[in-house]
Amino acid sequence: MMTAPNQPPATDLTMAAVAIVPGPNESLTFVLSTCGEYAGHWLLPGGHIDEGETPEQAARREAYEEAGVVAGELAPSGIYDIRGHSTEGPYAYRLHVYRALEPCVVPEDFVLDPMEVSEISQVPPGEILPHPTDMLILNDAGLSAYEPDLIQRLLTAEGVTMTRQDALIVD
Numbered sequence: 001m002m003t004a005p006n007q008p009p010a011t012d013l014t015m016a017a018v019a020i021v022p023g024p025n026e027s028l029t030f031v032l033s034t035c036g037e038y039a040g041h042w043l044l045p046g047g048h049i050d051e052g053e054t055p056e057q058a059a060r061r062e063a064y065e066e067a068g069v070v071a072g073e074l075a076p077s078g079i080y081d082i083r084g085h086s087t088e089g090p091y092a093y094r095l096h097v098y099r100a101l102e103p104c105v106v107p108e109d110f111v112l113d114p115m116e117v118s119e120i121s122q123v124p125p126g127e128i129l130p131h132p133t134d135m136l137i138l139n140d141a142g143l144s145a146y147e148p149d150l151i152q153r154l155l156t157a158e159g160v161t162m163t164r165q166d167a168l169i170v171d
Helices: 055-067 132-140 148-158
Strands: 014-020 029-031 047-049 073-085 091-102 117-123 162-163
Touching: 014 029, 014 055, 014 117, 029 132, 047 117, 055 073, 055 117, 073 132, 117 132, 132 162
Parallel strands: 014 091
Antiparallel strands: 014 047, 029 117, 073 091, 073 162
């Protein structure tokens, strides 16, 4: 497992960040991942924090790289520790979540990287079934109402544990 250079000492957690990016008409931005532990799932744009980046910078960069959206001001929305197993073995992330305060539209001429993303969609969260980690993130942010029992069943089926590490609540 790769370890981010800005990872806290004495932990096996890889640092990562995602962006909740609103789109037009109360939609949110989702990408269909083609790589990593959650390949084949709809996700919020995100990924590893690069050396020298803050979590906020990484969330902004990933939103642009994966979906072509240029997020304006971002607000912290939560921090989660996520652990699971993939075909490549166990993984563990500390995921920093940020929320764009203004809507962004995916540019019509944006060319996605098929090695990372196969589709981009801006839809209301109730019209898509993202990975259960993102379902919980969106519920905690007050942006969706996925059934908690469904989220837990899906997390269990995927072999994923997820723990919120902060007490920040976003209205």
